[in-house]
Amino acid sequence: MMYAILCYNDEDTVGSWTKEQDAAVMKKLAVVQDKLTKQGRLGPVARLLPTTAATTLRKDDPPLVLDGPFAETKEQLLGFYLVDCKNLDEALEVARDLGAANPGGAYEIRPVGMFTPGRVLA
Amino acid sequence: MTDTAWIDNALTSARPQAVGALLRYFRNLDTAEEAYQNACLRALKTWPQNGPPRDPAAWLIMVGRNVAIDDIRRNRKQQALPEDEAISDLDDAEDALAERLDGSHYRDDILRLLFICCHPDLPATQQIALALRIVSGLTVKQIARAFLVSEAAMEQRITRAKTRVAEASVSFETPGAVDRSERLAAVAAMIYLIFNEGYSASGDTAEIRAPLCEEAIRLARLLLRLFQSEPEIMGLTALLLLQHARAAARFDAGGAVILLDDQDRRLWNQAMISEGLALIDKAMRHHRSGPYQIQAAISALHARADKPENTDWTQIDLLYGALEVMQPSPVVTLNRAVAVSKVRGALAALDMIEPLEQRLSNYFHYFGVRGAFLMQLDRNDEARVAFDRAISLANTSAEAAHIRMHLDRLMRDSKPRATKTSKK
Numbered sequence: 001m002m003y004a005i006l007c008y009n010d011e012d013t014v015g016s017w018t019k020e021q022d023a024a025v026m027k028k029l030a031v032v033q034d035k036l037t038k039q040g041r042l043g044p045v046a047r048l049l050p051t052t053a054a055t056t057l058r059k060d061d062p063p064l065v066l067d068g069p070f071a072e073t074k075e076q077l078l079g080f081y082l083v084d085c086k087n088l089d090e091a092l093e094v095a096r097d098l099g100a101a102n103p104g105g106a107y108e109i110r111p112v113g114m115f116t117p118g119r120v121l122a
Numbered sequence: 123m124t125d126t127a128w129i130d131n132a133l134t135s136a137r138p139q140a141v142g143a144l145l146r147y148f149r150n151l152d153t154a155e156e157a158y159q160n161a162c163l164r165a166l167k168t169w170p171q172n173g174p175p176r177d178p179a180a181w182l183i184m185v186g187r188n189v190a191i192d193d194i195r196r197n198r199k200q201q202a203l204p205e206d207e208a209i210s211d212l213d214d215a216e217d218a219l220a221e222r223l224d225g226s227h228y229r230d231d232i233l234r235l236l237f238i239c240c241h242p243d244l245p246a247t248q249q250i251a252l253a254l255r256i257v258s259g260l261t262v263k264q265i266a267r268a269f270l271v272s273e274a275a276m277e278q279r280i281t282r283a284k285t286r287v288a289e290a291s292v293s294f295e296t297p298g299a300v301d302r303s304e305r306l307a308a309v310a311a312m313i314y315l316i317f318n319e320g321y322s323a324s325g326d327t328a329e330i331r332a333p334l335c336e337e338a339i340r341l342a343r344l345l346l347r348l349f350q351s352e353p354e355i356m357g358l359t360a361l362l363l364l365q366h367a368r369a370a371a372r373f374d375a376g377g378a379v380i381l382l383d384d385q386d387r388r389l390w391n392q393a394m395i396s397e398g399l400a401l402i403d404k405a406m407r408h409h410r411s412g413p414y415q416i417q418a419a420i421s422a423l424h425a426r427a428d429k430p431e432n433t434d435w436t437q438i439d440l441l442y443g444a445l446e447v448m449q450p451s452p453v454v455t456l457n458r459a460v461a462v463s464k465v466r467g468a469l470a471a472l473d474m475i476e477p478l479e480q481r482l483s484n485y486f487h488y489f490g491v492r493g494a495f496l497m498q499l500d501r502n503d504e505a506r507v508a509f510d511r512a513i514s515l516a517n518t519s520a521e522a523a524h525i526r527m528h529l530d531r532l533m534r535d536s537k538p539r540a541t542k543t544s545k546k
Binding site for chain 2: 012051066067111
């Protein structure tokens with residue numbers, strides 16, 4: 001079974017880390033990740049940019065683009081995509097296509113700050 | 123993270139919202155601040171024992187309010203609060219209060235708090251000091267250090283600012299759309315001022331003052347979280363991030379300025395650049411351009427160039443042209459001229475800045491840029507005069523040293539060659 005591990009934390013707190021503190025945390029995480037990589041078990045890892053950089057597409061008819069992160073609590077996180085896009089417009093286009101195929105709910109579109117592809121998991 | 127570190131962080135994060143709500147309640151900055159401080163003291167005592175509350179801001183607002191009311195009553199030699207309103211019974215009350223803290227209210231609370239700090243009656247230096255003290259919660263000592271003045275002088279500056287604010291009238295009603303956008307613009311300008319205080323520092327003071335840039339970015343992000351659909355706030359945040367991204371490359375080991383063209387671009391902070399670019403993308407979708415967005419877009423074009431020669435100067439020239447229309451200023455034209463010199467040559471650029479001389483007769487950069495253009499045109503005698511003038515107008519030793527470098531090059535090279543223009 002493949003597991004997704006989703007990272008939650010207070011972004012104010014994480015954002016207020018100094019460069020050194022941030023680097024120290026990343027170094028400790030790298031140790032854990034390296035172990036998994038050696039075992040051939042680690043897939044893609046992404047660090048997302050702050051929620052202020054997020055845009056949300058409500059999959060209404062017609063779809064509604066809203067600034068900011070997905071804020072409702074009555075829906076749950078069911079999955080995610082990583083897509084390479086030139087800019088936000090292109091990402092929104094992808095989200096619209098996906099939304100047309102599967103209406104209801106919303107997509108939060110968040111730029112990825114740091115990415116390691118990891119092992120391609122078949 | 124340790125308990126203490128967590129509590130410190132929670133108190134700092136909750137501060138703008140808590141002080142903002144207490145200010146709406148008491149309509150007096152000193153009372154609001156004192157109430158918040160008292161609530162923090164209680165938090166430090168009770169949170170480690172009882173565990174942190176679900177909503178730290180709501181907890182602080184309620185405790186702060188009750189303690190302050192208690193104090194006011196005691197001062198009037200009246201009875202203390204009745205038992206059912208006392209702070210011992212926090213849980214239900216906290217829920218109720220959290221419910222009432224709906225988005226719109228606390229948005230305007232924080233905006234009002236920021237707006238009071240940049241009240242038009244206050245000179246810029248007082249606005250910044252007050253905002254850093256009241257909203258960011260920096261200590262007087264920290265602020266004094268960043269502004270390179272004594273603690274006593276800073277204390278006095280903040281006290282004066284508070285007195286003026288108390289005398290000025292600020293509406294506590296929920297602002298209308300026009301008022302709100304005026305407040306937003308004033309607050310954005312103040313955040314930009316805070317940033318520039320840090321950004322314009324050089325030499326020994328650059329490191330001491332860099333936290334001002336970080337604080338400005340924190341405030342810009344706070345504002346953007348409150349007003350998620352304001353393209354100019356996206357632009358402001360992007361601008362600050364894109365400029366601050368270059369921090370590690372802007373000075374050499376001796377503290378001297380390194381020009382954009384000469385910076386080691388590998389030292390630029392890519393995470394900040396990505397965030398800035400993403401925010402510009404978001405802002406553009408609104409098709410409501412503004413000065414912060416345009417300046418951010420210019421900064422983005424520099425950030426996108428992996429080498430100076432790959433900079434899209436034509437686009438930068440166009441963007442400065444748009445900025446000139448929106449916000450006419452000789453300084454904007456001067457900046458545009460640098461782009462023009464790259465696109466159409468130094469003569470065209472020189473023609474462009476010549477009419478500005480009268481208005482910029484005391485502006486260091488004008489003569490630095492003029493000297494550089496003249497040097498590119500092999501008009502070395504005139505260049506020397508311009509550089510001499512620039513040195514006499516330099517604000518910092520780093521600026522003067524930079525111009526001297528140009529002069530040395532003029533002296534050294536019998537056959538002059540093209541040189542880089544002076545632009546920070």
